Amino acid sequence: MSLDAFFYPEGVAVFGSFKEGAIAREILRNIVEGGFEGKVIPVNPKGGMVEVAGKTFEIRRRLDEPTDTAIIAVPAKIVPALIDEIGPLIKGAVVISAGFSEVGNDELERELVEKAKKHGVRLIGPNCAGIFGVYGKFFGSFEIRVKLGGLALISQSGAFGGAALAMGNDEGIGFSAFVSYGNAADLNESDFLEYFADDENTKAIALYIEGVKDGRRFLKALRYASSKKPVIILKAGKSVSGAKAAASHTGSLAGSYEIYRAAFKQAGAIEVEEMEELFDAAKAFETYSKAGKRVAVITNSGGPGVLATDKLERLGLKIAKLSEETVRELLSFLPPQCSVKNPIDLIADADYGRYKRTIETVCKDGNVDSLLIICVPPIFIPSEEIARAVIEASCNKPLIVNFMAGELVGRGVEVLEEAGIKNFPTPERAAKALFWLSER
Structure with missing residues (x-):
């Protein structure tokens, strides 16, 4: 069978106790609150009703109609018999129940697998926490x-x-x-x-x-x-x-x-x-799917720039040698106190314009494969201003971002996240991210 029945199911049956605090009830709540649009069938031999997340369900005494997946949270000893009973009605089962081979109960696990194979049912587990199919709005786990x-x-x-x-x-x-x-x-x-x-x-x-x-x-x-x-x-x-x-x-x-x-x-x-x-x-x-090994570091603080450079070199990446044309262009608009060697230090008062133009200038350099952007904003420059510079800069190469630290960059990180740009909280972690991209 296709595993779509697990991650994109059209219907699910949940087996177990639906008393307050019981695992089956928590899984049922997660399914409902997660917005699952398929049919949900709670099953327990005692029957009754259960209300979760504002919805009321009749608890079936047994499964009496076909469904894609069963989620099972009942005592281990009765799981094989349950699979034998419901096997003709399901495609797959997620067995949350523990008490099988992990505690030496190998025979019970073998019986479980035999019953499932008999009916062509695929199993996840036992002794597991369940599954999510996020695009199927299916949260079949606690x-x-x-x-x-x-x-x-x-x-x-x-x-x-x-x-x-x-x-x-x-x-x-x-x-x-x-x-x-x-x-x-x-x-x-x-x-x-x-x-x-x-x-x-x-x-x-x-x-x-x-x-x-x-x-x-x-x-x-x-x-x-x-x-x-x-x-x-x-x-x-x-x-x-x-x-x-x-x-x-x-x-x-x-x-x-x-x-x-x-x-x-x-x-x-x-x-x-x-x-x-x-x-x-x-x-x-x-x-990003991948990145080259030649990196340009752009920072407004020398120390983090050095830390990033050290880490990049230790990981086997190269600190890109900027072309003469790039250096000339940087010198034409950056204050004289700035360093145009790589790492490029824009100094503490670097604003939106300085970051944006520097990113765009360096990005055009044929010697540069990817950019690592560091921002440690002073209290008089909002971090979201620099975040917008990163977002709005015209650059078609991988940009890995390190905004640090804590509350000082909180809003800037939010702005980056809203634009789909992830923040790496330290220079070393940002450098390692580029390393992984370069390994593809």
Whole structure:
């Protein structure tokens, strides 16, 4: 079956308790509040009524009509029998319930998979946090909802996925989809990589993994996805102790980190070291598909310019040598106190006009592939003024922006966000964003 039934469903049935605070009720609330336009069927053998988010539903005692997807949050021991019962009526099931192979209950998980295969039903989970199909307005999870965008997040860990979604909201990331796949008894990271590689609403894929069960298939799927769009990977379980913890967490084989690292590189994926980097890379790829290695740094403060320059060089990027024509043009309008060497220091009182004209002048230089713009505004120049200069400058090359810091640049960052330009809060993080773009 196509995985569209999970991420763009026309109907969903939710199984579990609908008492206040129960997981099934929270998932139902998320689906309703998220604006899902398909048919929603709550199911519990006790029946009754449930009201969530201003809507009242009759709780069916059993599923008695076809629907695309079932979300199951019932005790683990009854899940296989439930799948056997509803199998002829559904295309896919998301099993939230825990208590399977992750706690040594391998036989119960095998029975679950057998029942699903018998009816041609595909499974996500068990032991997972659910799924989002953001373009389908489908929030089939108890995690925090997110805004529409281009990042598909695939997470082996439900808790990591929830934290990542919340952090993504804080970082201004827009999502196309989210899937927490838990024990991967059926569908796994390889299936989701292949699916999102072909999903027209997904611009980049972020993957959190602890281990995979079929390394050969994973490498093939990763190669395929990376050939279509950026794939950003955060691998947990790199140390010996971490690998043991990963194996006990989801029952997967963590394996040697060196093997994984080589596989990521061979497939053309981008590996990051921590959550912050995952979202910095996602922000970069949400705006640009790639960038060259020759960078021009434009700043109004010498120190951050030097920090950016140091980081760029450590990462193997080049500080572009500006052409004589560019230097002459810069000298023609910049105050004599400004430095026209790269990094270009516009000094503290740089205003809208100085930033805009400098960006446009440097952007025309054939020796420059991309620009890193730094702004540390003095209290007498509103940060939004410089933000408008960045937005309105005529430049067809990648522009990575570092407005710092805190409340001083709050409004400027908002103006950038409204124009679809992401801010990187430190010079080093901005430099790293250019590095990832240059790796494509």
